Amino acid sequence: DLPFIQYGSKTKRSYEEMKKAAQYLPGGVTANIKHFAPYPIVMERAKGAYLEDVDGNQYIDYLMGYGALALGHGHSDIAKAVSDQMSRNGTFLFGTPHPLEVTFAKKIQSHYPSMEKMRYTNSGTEATLLAIRLACAYTKRKKIAKFEGHYHGGYNEVLYSINPPLSEAGKEEEPEAVPESSGLEPFADVKPLMLPFNNTKAAEKLIKKHSHELAAVIIEPVQGGFIPAEQSFIDSLRRVTKQYGIVLIFDEVKTGFRTSLGGAQQLYNVVPDITTLGKVIGGGFPIGVVGGKEEIMKISQPKASGDVFDAGQGKHSSAKDILFHSGTYNGHPTILAAGLATIERLEKDFDRILSYTNTLKRNIEYLGKKANVPLKAIGLGTIFSVVCTKENSIRHYRDLQETNLGLRKQLDFHLLNEGIYTKPLNRYSISSAHGERELEKTVKAYERVLNNRLE
Numbered sequence: 001d002l003p004f005i006q007y008g009s010k011t012k013r014s015y016e017e018m019k020k021a022a023q024y025l026p027g028g029v030t031a032n033i034k035h036f037a038p039y040p041i042v043m044e045r046a047k048g049a050y051l052e053d054v055d056g057n058q059y060i061d062y063l064m065g066y067g068a069l070a071l072g073h074g075h076s077d078i079a080k081a082v083s084d085q086m087s088r089n090g091t092f093l094f095g096t097p098h099p100l101e102v103t104f105a106k107k108i109q110s111h112y113p114s115m116e117k118m119r120y121t122n123s124g125t126e127a128t129l130l131a132i133r134l135a136c137a138y139t140k141r142k143k144i145a146k147f148e149g150h151y152h153g154g155y156n157e158v159l160y161s162i163n164p165p166l167s168e169a170g171k172e173e174e175p176e177a178v179p180e181s182s183g184l185e186p187f188a189d190v191k192p193l194m195l196p197f198n199n200t201k202a203a204e205k206l207i208k209k210h211s212h213e214l215a216a217v218i219i220e221p222v223q224g225g226f227i228p229a230e231q232s233f234i235d236s237l238r239r240v241t242k243q244y245g246i247v248l249i250f251d252e253v254k255t256g257f258r259t260s261l262g263g264a265q266q267l268y269n270v271v272p273d274i275t276t277l278g279k280v281i282g283g284g285f286p287i288g289v290v291g292g293k294e295e296i297m298k299i300s301q302p303k304a305s306g307d308v309f310d311a312g313q314g315k316h317s318s319a320k321d322i323l324f325h326s327g328t329y330n331g332h333p334t335i336l337a338a339g340l341a342t343i344e345r346l347e348k349d350f351d352r353i354l355s356y357t358n359t360l361k362r363n364i365e366y367l368g369k370k371a372n373v374p375l376k377a378i379g380l381g382t383i384f385s386v387v388c389t390k391e392n393s394i395r396h397y398r399d400l401q402e403t404n405l406g407l408r409k410q411l412d413f414h415l416l417n418e419g420i421y422t423k424p425l426n427r428y429s430i431s432s433a434h435g436e437r438e439l440e441k442t443v444k445a446y447e448r449v450l451n452n453r454l455e
């Protein structure tokens with residue numbers, strides 16, 4: 001049993017708020033991921049590196065909006081950019097092209113030159129959905145392949161084997177596609193081919209076997225933002241997908257502007273065919289971007305001589321020739337202003353965030369060693385996760401399952417009591433708001449928990 005007692009007594013109002021919430025929202029939450037047992041902590045305020053809950057407890061935030069907040073909460077550059085943009089425009093939404101769409105694209109491309117042309121969406125989910133449709137249209141093939149343990153959003157084509165029970169997951173070299181949700185049965189014909197991450201031989205074999213029907217291979221180049229692909233694995237994936245005309249999609253929604261400013265593709269020196277971005281580039285507001293080779297992206301280009309009709313308002317003679325991509329809020333001016341301000345600030349602050357991350361990782365491992373608790377802080381760039389294991393390498397989802405997840409959860413709950421917020425079992429995302437003071441507090445909290453509390 002996990003020691004919830006203290007956590008409960010400090011968070012009475014959270015408990016009450018969650019009971020109220022459950023009357024209106026299934027499970028009291030607006031996304032399943034926000035839930036954890038026995039009940040999630042309800043936050044009321046945030047500033048910089050800190051969250052404050054409805055009971056008035058303060059926490060150093062390491063969730064940072066699931067990695068989206070690279071500058072912490074309420075950064076003044078973003079607040080100013082948003083307010084300037086709104087007052088300058090005189091509107092919150094044009095519904096037409098506007099110049100900031102181009103400024104933002106140029107900024108993204110300066111860090112991601114592989115994104116020769118791009119389109120905006122409202123989330124990472126929509127971005128990968130569009131990337132897959134582009135790949136299918138381009139290759140005229142029907143199937144996609146994804147890796148076990150990788151997340152690309154919550155829709156039918158990719159909602160398989162994100163956290164599969166190992167008893168159902170099949171052989172490592174030939175993983176089963178285990179549905180991650182109920183309600184997928186009617187769409188079973190879009191089930192992806194599952195590939196093993198960081199297993200070059202087996203992944204290549206499967207890709208070759210299905211090469212005639214594969215439109216795309218989609219990958220998180222750093223799984224969950226913290227389990228890096230091996231360089232030789234990524235190189236082989238690039239080679240084999242190119243060889244068989246399969247579109248390689250780098251889903252950099254988590255790793256973009258985190259693994260490095262230029263994402264995982266910069267670090268690995270690989271040019272994917274399509275890249276998807278999200279999270280950081282919205283500065284806390286919802287956004288996604290899909291970009292890639294001009295040859296692929298141009299499939300979504302309206303014909304210069306043709307009109308594009310609204311739903312139900314006109315007749316398309318060539319609907320099958322042009323890839324459908326739409327969205328009332330795509331290229332939202334307020335969000336692009338927030339995103340641009342974020343990237344401009346991050347260009348200056350990235351190295352400092354990276355240095356904080358590396359120091360914290362080193363300290364956690366050192367304290368673990370000192371207290372004889374097997375802890376590894378693994379990851380690349382400004383995200384990492386703490387895994388409880390003596391093993392030196394965690395290469396994929398299955399390795400992670402072998403680690404002591406119970407111990408990690410205990411650690412997380414004790415840290416919550418110490419005012420360190422990580423959603424249990426989640427990764428740590430660092431921001432520019434994390435400084436000396438937060439580092440010291442975090443290290444001391446770790447020290448207390450590791451020395452006194454863990455059973």
Ligand code: PLP
Nearest residue numbers: 123124125151152153253254278
């Ligand atoms: N792809 C990856 C790698 C992600 O980490 C996420 C979200 O966590 C998504 C796609 C989906 O993005 P969103 O939550 O913005 O829809």
